[in-house]
Amino acid sequence: MSAPSDPLHxxxxxxxxxxxxxxxxxxVDDDAINVQALYRAFGEDHQVLMATSGxxxxxxxxxxxxxxxLLDVAMPDLxxxxxxxxxxxxxxxxxxxxxxVTGHDGEDAETRGLDAGAVDYIGKPINxxxxxxxxxxxxxxxxxxxxxxxxxxxDGLTGVxxxxxxxxxxxxxxxxxxRERTPLSLMLVDVDQFKLYNDRYxxxxxxxxxxxxxxxxxxxxxxPGDLLARxxxxxxxxxxxxxxxxxxxxxxARLVERVFAEGLxxxxxxxxxxxxxxxxxxxxxxxxxxGDVERLVRLADRRLYEAKLSGRNRACPPTELVARA
Numbered sequence: 001m002s003a004p005s006d007p008l009h010x011x012x013x014x015x016x017x018x019x020x021x022x023x024x025x026x027x028v029d030d031d032a033i034n035v036q037a038l039y040r041a042f043g044e045d046h047q048v049l050m051a052t053s054g055x056x057x058x059x060x061x062x063x064x065x066x067x068x069x070l071l072d073v074a075m076p077d078l079x080x081x082x083x084x085x086x087x088x089x090x091x092x093x094x095x096x097x098x099x100x101v102t103g104h105d106g107e108d109a110e111t112r113g114l115d116a117g118a119v120d121y122i123g124k125p126i127n128x129x130x131x132x133x134x135x136x137x138x139x140x141x142x143x144x145x146x147x148x149x150x151x152x153x154x155d156g157l158t159g160v161x162x163x164x165x166x167x168x169x170x171x172x173x174x175x176x177x178x179r180e181r182t183p184l185s186l187m188l189v190d191v192d193q194f195k196l197y198n199d200r201y202x203x204x205x206x207x208x209x210x211x212x213x214x215x216x217x218x219x220x221x222x223x224p225g226d227l228l229a230r231x232x233x234x235x236x237x238x239x240x241x242x243x244x245x246x247x248x249x250x251x252x253a254r255l256v257e258r259v260f261a262e263g264l265x266x267x268x269x270x271x272x273x274x275x276x277x278x279x280x281x282x283x284x285x286x287x288x289x290x291g292d293v294e295r296l297v298r299l300a301d302r303r304l305y306e307a308k309l310s311g312r313n314r315a316c317p318p319t320e321l322v323a324r325a
Contacts, residue, residue, distance in 0.1 A: 022047050023139050026066035028057040028083070028153060029101070030075050034124070038070055038101070041128040042135070058086055061093045062176075065224075068139055070131075073102040073113065081116045088117035091172045095145070097138045101126060155230040157207055166229035166230035166237050173241045174293040178286040185248035185283040185318060186296055187238040188304045189217060189255065192276045192312040196235035196268040209264060209275060210234060216258050220251060245283040245318045252279040252315035260313060271312045276290025280304025281318035 024047040027038045032052075039048050049064055051057040054077050061069065068094045069087070073080035080100060100113040103124040110121045120134050153165035161169075169244055170186075177184040191197075191213055198206040210230075217228050217236055231237040256279060264275040280303030284296045303316040310316075 001040075007280060023067045024049065024058065024064065025135070026060055026064070026069045028052075028069060028075075028080070029056070029072040030121050031072070034072065034101070034126075037126060037128075038131070040130045041126070041131055053081040054080070057083055061087060061096060062090070063095070066096060067142060068099045068135060069096055070101050070135070071098050071118070073100055073109070081112055084113070084116040084118055091168070092176065095142070095149075097319070098140055099134060099138065101131070109198060113157070144192065158211050158230050160214050160236070161219060161227055161229035163229065163231060166227065166231065166239065168314060169227050169229075169239055170293060172299075174284075174286060177241065177284070180242075181285070181287075182242045183283050184296070185240040185242045185243040185245065185281060186300045187248060187252055187255075187279055187281045187318075188231065188300045189213075189236040189238065190278050190304055190308065191234040192271050192278055192308075193266065193269040194242075196270075197266050197275065200266075200268045212262065212264060213259060213275070213277065216262060218256060220255050220258065239243070244319045245281075245282070247280045248283055249315070253283050256313065256315050276313035278304060278307040278312045279315035280307055283318045283320045 022045060025042055026049045027035055028051045029035050029038070030052050034209035035050050035052070039050070042048050049060055051060050054075050056319075057069070057071070058078075060066075071080045071083060075083075078086075081100070083160045084098050085098075086101060087096060087098060097119045099115060099120040100118050101122045101124060102109070114122050119138055120267070122131055122134060128221060130292060153161055155162040173184055174180075191209065194206065194209070197209060214228070214230070214236065218240065221228055221238070225241050227239040229237045238251070240251070258279060260272065260274060262275070265273065266275045267273060269276070280300050282296050282303060284293075286293075299319055299321060305314045307314050
C-alpha cells in the first residue's frame, strides 16, 4: 500500500516524501569580507547567490527569484534603499522578503529601510546565530504566504494555474518583455470535440480527460518561467517568456503529437478515434514605448480558430507581431 500523500508537498510541486529544495538566498554587499561571512553562515544548507552592486542585485533577483535577500544599505551605484524600492515595485520580485544588513545605526536609518519594504533590519558586525534565526523566521513566513497564494492561483480540477494567475502573469511578462526587448509567446490549446466526449462518457470521465491533457501539457514545460494555465472550460493557455516564434511552433507541434499518441479513446470524435487538441500560437516583441497585450491574445485566439477550421488535431504556426505605442 502506498504512503499517503502530503497535500502541502503536492501544492508546492513536491512528491510525497520528497524534501523541499534548499532555500535560495541573495547576498548583496560590496565588501567581500561581509559576503564571505554571510556565505559561511548559510552556504552549508542554503543556495547562496552573491552580488556586489545594486544593479547586479536587481538583475539576479529578476533572473533567479531568490527566496530571500540580505541587502547592504551603503553601495557605490544604487544604495540598498533604492534597490529595495525597485524590487518592491516589480510584481515579479515584490514578494521576495528583504533583510537589510548594515553598519548604519539609528532609528531614522532603520525606518527608511522598513518604509522601503524591508521585513527586518540587522546591524553589523553580524552575529551568525541571530542572522540565521531571523532568516529562518522570514523564510518560514514566505513559504506559508507562497502556499496561500498557490491555493488562490491553482485550478481545482486540473492542478495547473487558473485564469486569474494567467491574467496576472501575462501582464507581468509583457512588461518584462518590453523592458528587456525579448519575445513573448502565447499558445492557446483546445480539446477537440470535448462536448461530444462528455456526452458519450459522462462528466466524471470528462474531468479525467482534462486532467490527462493538463498533465501532458505540463510535461512539455521545460523552464521555470513558463506557465500552463486552465484558460476556461476545455481550453488551456501556455505562456512562454523569452521564446521566439520558432520555439513556440516546436512546442505546439510536440503537444499535438503527444496528446494524440496518448491514445485516450474518443469514439464519437469527428476528428480521430482518440482525444486530440488544436493549438493556436502567437509571438510578440513588445517595444519599449508600449503596445497592446490584448493583441497578442486575440492573435493566438485567431490562430486557434484557424487550426479548428482546417481540421483540428493540429497547430497553426505562430504569427509574430511587433507592438507599438
